[in-house]
Structure formats: C-alpha cells, structure tokens
Amino acid sequence: MDLLQLDIQTKLLHxxxxxxxxxxxxxxxxxxxxxxxxxxxxxxxxxxKGEGHIYxxxxxxxxxxxxxxxxDLEGAAGSLAFGSGMGAINSSTFPFLKSGDHLIAGDTLYGCTVSLFEYWAPRFGIQVSFIDTSSVEDVKKAWKENTKMVYIETPxxxxxxxxDIVSxxxxxxxxKAxxxxxxxxxSPYYLKPLELGADISLHSITKYMNGHGDVVGGVTSCKNIEDYNQIKSxxxxxxxxxxxxxxxxxxRGLKTLPLxxxxxxxxxxxxxxxxxxxPKVKKVNHPWLESFKGHEIAIKQMKGCGSTFSFEMESFESAKKLLEGLKICSLAVSLGTLDTLIEHPASMTHAAVPEDLMKKQGLTRELVRISVGVEKIDDIIADLKQALDKC
Ligand SMILES: Cc1ncc(COP(=O)(O)O)c(C=O)c1O
Structure with a gap:
C-alpha cells in the first residue's frame, strides 16, 4: 500500500x-x-546542522x-504558523518588498489587511494600488515597472x-512578481492556490482551518523553499x-477539516x-449561486466553497433589526466556526476601510455577513425567517 497516495482525510488523521x-x-x-x-x-x-531544537x-x-x-494539505514546499492571520499576512508580504516597490492589492480585503497596506506599507516606502482583481485586465492596466507583488483574497x-488565480x-x-x-x-480543503500557480497561499486559521473558535492563528505555505526560508527568517x-x-x-481542529x-x-x-x-433580501453574494458574478471562475478553481457570504437588506434599519432579532445565530465577528455567526461589515470587520474603497467594492451599510455553522440547518433557517419576518 502506497502511504503517500492516501486520501487527505486519512492523512490528516495519521x-x-x-x-x-x-x-x-x-x-x-x-x-x-x-x-x-x-x-x-x-x-x-x-x-x-544536526538534529534538535534551540528555542x-x-x-x-x-x-x-x-x-x-x-x-501536505496545500502541496507546498513548506508551511509556517503564526500567532494570528495578520501575522501570516505581514510575514508573507513585507519580506519580499522594499522601499520603492509597488504592490497591487485587491480592492476587497479584510479590514485590517486594508489598513496594513493603506497605512503601514507606505510608511516603509511601499506604494500600494487597490485594484478590482476580478478583472485580469485591470491588474494588467495597474502594472508598473516597480510592481513586485499582487495580493488577493478569493473569495x-x-x-x-x-x-482568477490561474490568469x-x-x-x-x-x-517575475x-x-x-x-x-x-x-480553506485548502476546497481551494489550493499553489496548484493554480500562486507563490504563497495563506489563511487566518482562526476561521475554518481550526474551526472551533478557540484560537487566533495564521499559516502561510510556499511553493518554493527559498520563499519559505525568507519568511522563516x-x-x-x-x-x-x-x-x-x-x-x-x-x-486537533485540522483533523476534522474535511468533515x-x-x-x-x-x-x-x-x-x-x-x-x-x-422578499426582504435584495441581493445575495454567494459564489455557488448561479446569479453570482464570479460563479464561473469560482466553480472552475474551487472544488467546493465555505459558508461565509454576504447579503443586502432594504435599509440599514432592517439590517439592524435582523441582527438584533436572531435567537440562535450569534452577533459576532469572525467566521468559519462550528456555530453560525452574523455581523455588520461596514461598522465592524471593515470599519477601517476608507469610504471610497467601501463604495468601489459595494460594501454598503445594508450589507450583512453570515458564516453558517454546522448546526441542523432547518433550525438556522427558522431563526433567520422569524427575524426577517419582523424586519
Ligand atoms: C479573509 C481574512 N484574512 C485574514 C484575517 C485576519 O486573521 P486574524 O484575525 O486571525 O488575524 C481575517 C480576519 O477576519 C480575514 O477574514
């Protein structure tokens, strides 16, 4: 029996x-x-040289x-774990950039990633452009002689x-960027950026990768060993x-990732x-819905999807009523935990995003983000229904 050929679900347990x-x-x-x-x-x-640990x-x-x-899960040359997802993000970008370099960042990113690039990167002399990376043409148009890196979140x-990671x-x-x-x-269970050509794949493991909501952590995986060594240093x-x-x-959390x-x-x-x-919901942004703009690319590059997505209510007042009218789903930031979490991005996770960037990416005050858990789903739908009926 070839142990290297085992399914990932078996490998994670052994x-x-x-x-x-x-x-x-x-x-x-x-x-x-x-x-x-x-x-x-x-x-x-x-x-x-030699075997052992130092410190x-x-x-x-x-x-x-x-x-x-x-x-092993990512198919990487090496992976490195950090005390937070943000630790993984700054450690996967700053070691490869120096003063005078240009970074193209997606215009839709987690709020603290936006502040890292918007506020901190320029203080180290790094220029940043926030671009709609769902358009490969826009990425090409934004390219400069000194562009050294493209940073995206997808979804x-x-x-x-x-x-589109491949393009x-x-x-x-x-x-050569x-x-x-x-x-x-x-999570890498459904999306493997390194196989699609990316150099570095990273995660906030606070979310699906650990799944239990009891750790803040991050991990980054590199396609080549030189990048791994640079990040490790x-x-x-x-x-x-x-x-x-x-x-x-x-x-412990990773062992149950597939399940x-x-x-x-x-x-x-x-x-x-x-x-x-x-009828009370105006629009749903979920990559597996056929009505979603990026659906085609999503199903091409992902073997499946997570359960975090957003939807637009009629008004901020109705979004607030929904968030405060739920009896089972918890009003809390974070995502990918076993239980369902719901939040208001514009005033919470993305409060640090400048107004023009919020507008550019369609992050409105009516937008609600939900991370659906693994509860018996009829209970969660019933909870949402009773809260929506009162909006
Ligand atoms: C997409 C994404 N990346 C990175 C982070 C940062 O991770 P952490 O909170 O573990 O530092 C978050 C946090 O919500 C996130 O949603």
Missing part, C-alpha cells in the same frame, strides 16, 4: 510523525528553550507538526469577489510564531438559497 512515549495525540511542547547535549551540539544547531521562537515540535500537516471578505499567476510569472493568495473563506526576527498550546488545538467543510458548504448553500428567495 501524520507520519513518531509520537514521544507512544502518546496517541502529539504532546504540547510547552517549553521556551531546549537543552543541548554539548557546546558543539548547540553551536551546530545554530549553524543549521521556541525559532521552532517548536508541536508547531512543526501542525506546519507539516498544512504543508474576498465580505462580498465574495472572486479573482493572474501567469501574468505575475511573466513579470509574486502572487499571494488569502484563501481564508474556503523574517518570523524569527519579527517574532510572531504560533504558541505550542495553540498549535495543539489547531492540530466540517462538507457540512459548512451544504448548509451555506441552503441558507443562501433561502435568503435569495426571501
């Missing part, structure tokens, strides 16, 4: 790592430092097991805008490694169809 003391689950190495056998052993490890900011066995599991938060990656390759993809809305000096306890929880994603996907589609047919 990682090829020997567990200390025959422990069934891999232990939490809750240790900041590691003891050397001799001065030569310590010196060798610092030179990158947990440089690498920790529990975190490394998690990284290996993600590497993007919160309007689910879909960008953008081909153009980046021609221009990097393509970085945030696939948080889907940046992480060592900027210090945003994931904690061992969090890695333990993320290993969770399949239920999330089916539940999300059912809720999207229910909302689409409801």
């Amino acid at each position: 990682p090829h790592t020997s567990h200390p003391l025959n422990s069934h689950t891999f232990p939490i190495f809750q240790s900041s430092t590691f003891i050397f056998d001799s001065t030569q052993h310590g010196a060798d490890l610092f030179m990158g 947990s900011r440089l690498g920790n066995p529990t975190v490394e097991l998690y990284e290996e599991m993600v590497r 993007a938060n919160p309007t689910c805008k879909v960008s 953008i990656a081909a153009f980046c390759k021609e221009k 990097k393509l970085v993809v945030d696939g948080t809305f889907t 940046f992480r060592k000096d900027f210090g945003s490694l994931m904690a061992p306890m969090d890695a333990f929880l993320c290993i 969770r994603m399949e239920v999330h996907m089916q539940n999300g589609i059912k809720v999207a169809k229910f909302l689409e047919s409801h």
